[in-house]
Amino acid sequence: xxxxxxxxxxxxxxxxxxxxxxxxxxxxxxxxxxxxxxxxxxxxxxxxxxxxxxxxxxxxxxxxxxxxxxxxxxxxxxxxxxxxxxxxxxxxxxxxxxxxxxxxxxxxxxxxxxxxxxxxxxxxxxxxxxxxxxxxxxxxxxxxxxxxxxxxxxxxxxxxxxxxxxxxxxxxxxxxxxxxxxxxxxxxxxxxxxxxxxxxxxxxxxxxxxxxxxxxxxxxxxxxxxxxxxxxxxxxxxxxxxxxxxxxxxxxxxxxxxxxxxxxxxxxxxxxxxxxxxxxxxxxxxxxxxxxxxxxxxxxxxxxxxxxxxxxxxxxxxxxxxxxxxxxxxxxxxxx
Amino acid sequence: xxxxxxxxxxxxxxxxxxxxxxxxxxxxxxxxxxxxxxxxxxxxxxxxxxxxxxxxxxxxxxxxxxxxxxxxxxxxxxxxxxxxxxxxxxxxxxxxxxxxxxxxxxxx
Numbered sequence: 001x002x003x004x005x006x007x008x009x010x011x012x013x014x015x016x017x018x019x020x021x022x023x024x025x026x027x028x029x030x031x032x033x034x035x036x037x038x039x040x041x042x043x044x045x046x047x048x049x050x051x052x053x054x055x056x057x058x059x060x061x062x063x064x065x066x067x068x069x070x071x072x073x074x075x076x077x078x079x080x081x082x083x084x085x086x087x088x089x090x091x092x093x094x095x096x097x098x099x100x101x102x103x104x105x106x107x108x109x110x111x112x113x114x115x116x117x118x119x120x121x122x123x124x125x126x127x128x129x130x131x132x133x134x135x136x137x138x139x140x141x142x143x144x145x146x147x148x149x150x151x152x153x154x155x156x157x158x159x160x161x162x163x164x165x166x167x168x169x170x171x172x173x174x175x176x177x178x179x180x181x182x183x184x185x186x187x188x189x190x191x192x193x194x195x196x197x198x199x200x201x202x203x204x205x206x207x208x209x210x211x212x213x214x215x216x217x218x219x220x221x222x223x224x225x226x227x228x229x230x231x232x233x234x235x236x237x238x239x240x241x242x243x244x245x246x247x248x249x250x251x252x253x254x255x256x257x258x259x260x261x262x263x264x265x266x267x268x269x270x271x272x273x274x275x276x277x278x279x280x281x282x283x284x285x286x287x288x289x290x291x292x293x294x295x296x297x298x299x300x301x302x303x304x305x306x307x308x309x310x311x312x313x314x315x316x317x318x319x320x321x322x323x324x325x326x327x328x329x330x331x332x333x334x335x336x
Numbered sequence: 337x338x339x340x341x342x343x344x345x346x347x348x349x350x351x352x353x354x355x356x357x358x359x360x361x362x363x364x365x366x367x368x369x370x371x372x373x374x375x376x377x378x379x380x381x382x383x384x385x386x387x388x389x390x391x392x393x394x395x396x397x398x399x400x401x402x403x404x405x406x407x408x409x410x411x412x413x414x415x416x417x418x419x420x421x422x423x424x425x426x427x428x429x430x431x432x433x434x435x436x437x438x439x440x441x442x443x444x
Contacts, residue, residue: 282376296390297389298389299388301383301385
């Protein structure tokens with residue numbers, strides 16, 4: 001299960017350097033970026049994160065305020081502080097505030113990566129399971145009266161969620177900005193999940209008051225009535241494309257190409273790949289310098305067996321196509 | 337190529353990021369000289385051709401024997417015509433042949 005790590009820093013170059021430095025760890029964790037505390041708060045609402053690495057001095061909401069916010073609303077998420085203005089008092093404040101790590105700038109990317117990996121390992125210290133039925137497994141946790149934090153990933157949608165158990169009792173659940181019973185019902189509706197168990201539960205407040213059995217039945221009822229049915233966007237422009245979950249974004253791109261270009265589109269695959277981020281960053285910079293604004297998309301010919309269309313975003317979305325594809329038609333369809 | 341509707345400028349950058357040739361509007365003409373293009377050129381290392389769409393225009397980059405040709409365009413350009421012009425013109429863009437120098441005194 002790939003874990004999400006949120007990097008927060010107002011120095012754009014620093015964020016990009018870290019992101020690029022962490023590409024070799026992409027099998028272990030995915031990097032998300034926020035340029036200040038307020039943006040981080042918004043991102044925390046939209047995804048399940050396993051770790052936050054934040055700078056201290058930032059405009060708007062600084063690192064200590066962000067740390068306090070995380071300790072209050074997401075006490076399960078460990079926070080590592082990085083700062084260029086390190087003093088013993090600052091370190092004391094950060095530790096006191098709940099930070100699990102404190103690193104003074106400048107530091108080696110490898111050192112930070114090691115610290116991140118060590119912190120993330122704790123998240124699955126109780127074991128990991130793949131392709132299990134969430135309902136069955138969670139009833140087992142209840143029966144065994146375990147105290148643990150379980151992070152789950154839906155095999156079908158790629159969505160992530162988290163459940164908090166204290167002595168077998170379900171205290172709370174979270175999926176993006178959903179919390180409590182609604183989030184629990186959403187998680188119970190996932191038929192096949194991958195999950196990681198962390199021993200212990202940082203949460204104390206009980207937000208779920210129904211029995212788990214009742215919630216599982218409620219989930220089945222909602223499924224029957226299709227209350228929870230999500231409508232996938234049929235075309236890219238209906239929503240901001242790069243704020244979609246990756247599986248939804250990828251499906252909407254496929255749909256758009258199918259609808260506008262048809263079966264002779266030459267489409268091979270759609271996926272996200274951070275290894276293109278540096279090129280996209282450089283090309284975007286050139287566009288801004290040449291006063292033609294933000295980069296929307298780009299067609300890349302490397303003389304290989306496939307060509308690529310790149311869509312910039314937090315993670316670059318890559319569409320691989322046959323070099324004999326109708327290039328102009330594809331670009332037209334995707335840029336409309 | 338500058339006669340094609342919508343083409344606004346050309347820059348030819350060497351593989352080391354130096355400007356070999358440029359034809360741009362007066363505002364950009366000076367600022368491109370001061371920009372460090374090496375990062376961009378390095379990231380284009382294995383690319384033959386790229387066609388980029390931006391909010392307010394397009395940029396077409398094509399590898400040549402001398403470096404990378406950048407064609408700056410407005411949003412509405414006959415792209416097929418522009419690529420065809422590149423196909424026709426670029427083969428004639430070859431590095432000037434260096435004199436044989438001191439090698440001419442040695443036998444092959």
